[in-house]
Amino acid sequence: MGRFKAVFTNVRVLVLLAFLILALVAIRPEPWRDGVAIRSVLKNSTAEYAGIQNPKPGASLMSREVILAINGQEIKTVADYDRLTAALGINETVLLKTSKQTYRLTTRPKLLRIPLNETELQPVEKVVKVNRTINGTLQEIEEVVTEMVELPKIRTEVAGTESLGIRVQPAPTSNLRKGLDLEGGTRVLLSPEEPLTAESMDFLLENMRLRLNNYGLSDMVLRSVKDLEGNQFVLVEIAGVTEEDVRELLAKQGKFEAKIGNRTVFIGGQDITYVCRSAECSGIDPQAGCASSGDGWMCQFRFSIALSPGAAQRQADITQNLDVISENGNDYLSEKLSLILDNQEVDQLSIGSDLKGRAVTDIAISGSGTGQTQDQAIFDALQNMKKLQTVLITGSLPVKLNVVKIDTLSPQLGEEFLSNTWFVGFISMIVVSLIVGFRYRTPWISVPMVITILSEIALMLGFAALIRWNLDLAALAGIVVATGTGIDDQIVITDEALRGGGEKAVTTWKEKFKKAFFIVFVAYAATVVAMLPLMFAGAGLLKGFAFTTIAGITFGVLITRPAYAAVIERLVKE
Amino acid sequence: MLSKKAKRREEARQQGLRQTTSADTAQSDQSHVADHAKHPSGRAERIRTFFDQHYKQLMLIPTLLLLLAIGQIGYQISTTGDFVAKSVSLKGGVMVTVLQQIDAQTLGRTLGAQFPDGGVQVDPITGGGVSITAAFTYPQEVEQLVAAVREQGSLAEGEYTVEIVGATLGESFFRQTMIALLIAFCFISIVVFVSFRSIAPSLFVILAAGSDIITTLAIFNVVGYELTTAGIAAFLMLIGYSIDTDVLLTSRVLRRREGTITNATIGAIGTGLTMSFTTIGATLVGLLLTKSDVLQQIMFIICVGVAVDMIYTWLYNAPILKWYLERKVGHG
Numbered sequence: 001m002g003r004f005k006a007v008f009t010n011v012r013v014l015v016l017l018a019f020l021i022l023a024l025v026a027i028r029p030e031p032w033r034d035g036v037a038i039r040s041v042l043k044n045s046t047a048e049y050a051g052i053q054n055p056k057p058g059a060s061l062m063s064r065e066v067i068l069a070i071n072g073q074e075i076k077t078v079a080d081y082d083r084l085t086a087a088l089g090i091n092e093t094v095l096l097k098t099s100k101q102t103y104r105l106t107t108r109p110k111l112l113r114i115p116l117n118e119t120e121l122q123p124v125e126k127v128v129k130v131n132r133t134i135n136g137t138l139q140e141i142e143e144v145v146t147e148m149v150e151l152p153k154i155r156t157e158v159a160g161t162e163s164l165g166i167r168v169q170p171a172p173t174s175n176l177r178k179g180l181d182l183e184g185g186t187r188v189l190l191s192p193e194e195p196l197t198a199e200s201m202d203f204l205l206e207n208m209r210l211r212l213n214n215y216g217l218s219d220m221v222l223r224s225v226k227d228l229e230g231n232q233f234v235l236v237e238i239a240g241v242t243e244e245d246v247r248e249l250l251a252k253q254g255k256f257e258a259k260i261g262n263r264t265v266f267i268g269g270q271d272i273t274y275v276c277r278s279a280e281c282s283g284i285d286p287q288a289g290c291a292s293s294g295d296g297w298m299c300q301f302r303f304s305i306a307l308s309p310g311a312a313q314r315q316a317d318i319t320q321n322l323d324v325i326s327e328n329g330n331d332y333l334s335e336k337l338s339l340i341l342d343n344q345e346v347d348q349l350s351i352g353s354d355l356k357g358r359a360v361t362d363i364a365i366s367g368s369g370t371g372q373t374q375d376q377a378i379f380d381a382l383q384n385m386k387k388l389q390t391v392l393i394t395g396s397l398p399v400k401l402n403v404v405k406i407d408t409l410s411p412q413l414g415e416e417f418l419s420n421t422w423f424v425g426f427i428s429m430i431v432v433s434l435i436v437g438f439r440y441r442t443p444w445i446s447v448p449m450v451i452t453i454l455s456e457i458a459l460m461l462g463f464a465a466l467i468r469w470n471l472d473l474a475a476l477a478g479i480v481v482a483t484g485t486g487i488d489d490q491i492v493i494t495d496e497a498l499r500g501g502g503e504k505a506v507t508t509w510k511e512k513f514k515k516a517f518f519i520v521f522v523a524y525a526a527t528v529v530a531m532l533p534l535m536f537a538g539a540g541l542l543k544g545f546a547f548t549t550i551a552g553i554t555f556g557v558l559i560t561r562p563a564y565a566a567v568i569e570r571l572v573k574e
Numbered sequence: 575m576l577s578k579k580a581k582r583r584e585e586a587r588q589q590g591l592r593q594t595t596s597a598d599t600a601q602s603d604q605s606h607v608a609d610h611a612k613h614p615s616g617r618a619e620r621i622r623t624f625f626d627q628h629y630k631q632l633m634l635i636p637t638l639l640l641l642l643a644i645g646q647i648g649y650q651i652s653t654t655g656d657f658v659a660k661s662v663s664l665k666g667g668v669m670v671t672v673l674q675q676i677d678a679q680t681l682g683r684t685l686g687a688q689f690p691d692g693g694v695q696v697d698p699i700t701g702g703g704v705s706i707t708a709a710f711t712y713p714q715e716v717e718q719l720v721a722a723v724r725e726q727g728s729l730a731e732g733e734y735t736v737e738i739v740g741a742t743l744g745e746s747f748f749r750q751t752m753i754a755l756l757i758a759f760c761f762i763s764i765v766v767f768v769s770f771r772s773i774a775p776s777l778f779v780i781l782a783a784g785s786d787i788i789t790t791l792a793i794f795n796v797v798g799y800e801l802t803t804a805g806i807a808a809f810l811m812l813i814g815y816s817i818d819t820d821v822l823l824t825s826r827v828l829r830r831r832e833g834t835i836t837n838a839t840i841g842a843i844g845t846g847l848t849m850s851f852t853t854i855g856a857t858l859v860g861l862l863l864t865k866s867d868v869l870q871q872i873m874f875i876i877c878v879g880v881a882v883d884m885i886y887t888w889l890y891n892a893p894i895l896k897w898y899l900e901r902k903v904g905h906g
Binding site for chain 1: 671673732733735736738739740743749753754757803804807811818822845848852853856857859865866868869876
């Protein structure tokens with residue numbers, strides 16, 4: 001009993017215990033936790049209107065809002081949530097109880113706009129120039145005329161209940177974050193074609209983040225990375241999304257500019273501030289509709305965009321001196337607007353005459369699609385519209401980005417890797433304990449050794465939880481390696497204690513510690529510095545490994561191994 | 575890695591060296607008698623005598639091994655143009671990982687027929703699954719490959735992992751991680767020199783570590799592994815593990831308390847072998863049981879590296895250190 005007292009009153013051991021408690025607090029393990037956590041909330045969704053907020057990116061995992069019940073029915077798994085929300089009717093009041101409060105939502109119907117095979121005549125207002133005699137003189141004035149135009153009949157159907165707009169995940173059971181290869185998701189590494197200044201890079205990142213947010217993605221890593229050769233990269237990691245989604249959002253990057261003749265009207269980056277994609281201001285043009293032309297059909301689409309005042313002024317200046325020509329009963333300017341993506345012209349737009357010389361910030365973009373049947377023409381038109389919208393939205397970047405690496409990581413594989421790694425770690429611990437037990441043949445040594453190893457691992461995990469580090473497979477490998485050096489050091493310490501005999505070991509150790517401190521520090525620093533290039537090499541993808549190794553060795557040298565030495569000295573004294 | 579060890583046995587001053595070597599000269603004359611008196615254990619006695627008499631011949635084994643290793647690497651360079659085979663992460667390409675039961679051979683044949691120029695390779699994963707690699711990176715071709723794999727394995731989305739690396743990026747990764755390896759080697763060499771303040775013993779340590787890396791690389795090649803970025807990181811860690819045992823040996827011998835070089839060497843074996851065996855034990859478990867190719871390669875390199883290190887530490891570093899110290903004593 002005297003031995004135990006000596007052990008637990010030793011300073012180094014107490015320091016270790018203190019850090020272990022801190023680690024436990026940082027990790028907050030709760031493996032019994034049920035429920036689903038809110039991962040993100042879609043914009044303009046029922047949930048958002050009810051006041052449910054997106055989780056803050058910096059917050060700890062365990063503090064995320066957890067959905068506990070819907071209309072009084074308990075929710076334990078993601079399957080429960082899906083089942084209960086699927087059963088909701090339209091205009092139903094839903095009481096959503098979470099760990100923070102209870103929200104009141106009203107479900108909305110999901111509307112489908114289906115263009116039918118038939119067309120119908122619809123009255124449409126147009127502005128035309130006519131000659132009229134007013135007060136005896138012939139003048140050209142603008143008049144509002146009502147015309148009957150053929151438009152595809154659109155049937156608005158109610159197709160069930162609109163989703164609440166909450167993306168969920170199983171409630172986290174600890175504060176440890178899983179890296180992408182353990183959780184599943186998509187990782188994209190993009191390389192800008194031209195070097196960007198820090199300011200441009202910031203703007204680029206902001207832009208991309210905004211665009212991804214608009215698609216309802218907020219739980220992601222988006223940052224700029226530099227490697228050893230000075231190359232710049234943009235790293236995007238989004239959990240739980242498919243590769244196709246991400247490719248569509250990011251891979252079609254473009255260096256975008258719009259020119260009239262040789263002069264640039266607007267460039268990607270600052271000039272286009274908004275592109276409409278919703279039904280109110282985009283779709284088949286109600287003023288032009290569809291028409292049969294020759295042996296096929298042609299349909300017009302239109303959508304609005306917003307320009308910055310500077311760009312609007314530029315456009316006004318350039319178009320001031322253009323002529324007005326008439327085409328298909330519409331008035332346009334004599335020159336077209338060329339849309340240039342990646343130095344290649346992708347489209348040309350006619351400029352409405354009402355823009356001549358006017359600095360207008362709200363602009364309607366229109367174009368057409370063709371097809372053998374009216375259906376095909378409508379479909380083609382909407383496809384072209386989508387492409388153009390994407391160009392204007394994604395093309396609003398100052399520089400072209402190339403995808404140099406793209407990984408689609410399966411969540412299923414990630415789970416299997418994780419459970420497999422736990423299993424492997426457990427067996428390894430048993431094997432190491434057996435070897436150590438065989439060598440020293442006394443539990444007074446093997447047990448403290450095993451406890452020390454486990455403490456080192458706990459400290460590393462606690463540190464990772466505290467700084468919100470994503471633990472990927474490489475980081476886990478770093479933990480394994482750092483633990484390995486810990487075992488080696490403990491064997492050396494043990495042998496020293498056993499050889500020298502109790503008393504002698506203590507004094508000799510203390511003396512050597514003081515004398516050799518310089519060398520120790522240099523050795524430790526050299527190892528750390530040797531790991532540092534790995535933090536940056538290869539676009540920082542091995543950062544997890546280098547970082548956890550450095551952290552592990554540091555904790556070992558400063559806390560756990562000194563504590564082990566103290567324990568062994570006291571236990572071996574007897 | 576050099577932390578506590580250096581703390582504990584670091585008195586490698588020139589003074590200490592001279593004092594004990596003069597004692598050593600006296601000792602070695604009567605080594606037989608003294609040994610019997612001090613260490614009556616039969617087996618330790620036999621090892622001691624063996625080492626004393628045959629230590630120079632022991633060095634033949636590691637020398638031979640090193641020559642074989644260099645030969646293998648030379649052969650590798652002449653037949654493939656590079657000293658190691660590189661995986662997708664270092665040369666570019668696409669890799670699809672599936673953890674469900676699919677027959678690797680049939681899949682390989684089907685994909686090979688569909689993509690004759692793609693360099694498609696299908697390897698089985700321990701515990702079930704396959705790893706499919708191909709050299710192309712264009713999105714359309716990759717999509718076709720993934721579609722073919724999905725069809726063959728009846729896979730739904732989310733049941734497989736796809737990793738694509740552009741060729742330029744892969745090459746740049748390789749260059750940079752190689753540079754990182756060299757920098758690390760240099761730094762650790764400096765630390766060893768500073769710790770021992772004596773050129774020859776430090777040189778032996780570094781040579782042993784270097785030989786260890788070269789031999790492990792040769793074995794890596796022979797087994798047919800392809801190097802990944804994780805593998806290079808593992809080699810980096812191996813330098814550290816390898817140097818651990820050599821520093822242990824060198825510092826125990828240079829500042830020995832017991833007397834003879836041989837005694838100090840044999841004494842260090844116990845500690846050194848325990849260290850090596852715990853590492854080999856843990857990494858062997860990892861190697862046999864893990865399903866992740868990242869972890870598997872790391873475990874393989876460290877496991878083989880530490881095993882080979884035992885040869886270079888005890889059959890090369892120990893004898894040459896003894897040889898050097900005894901010659902030094904003879905001359906000064």
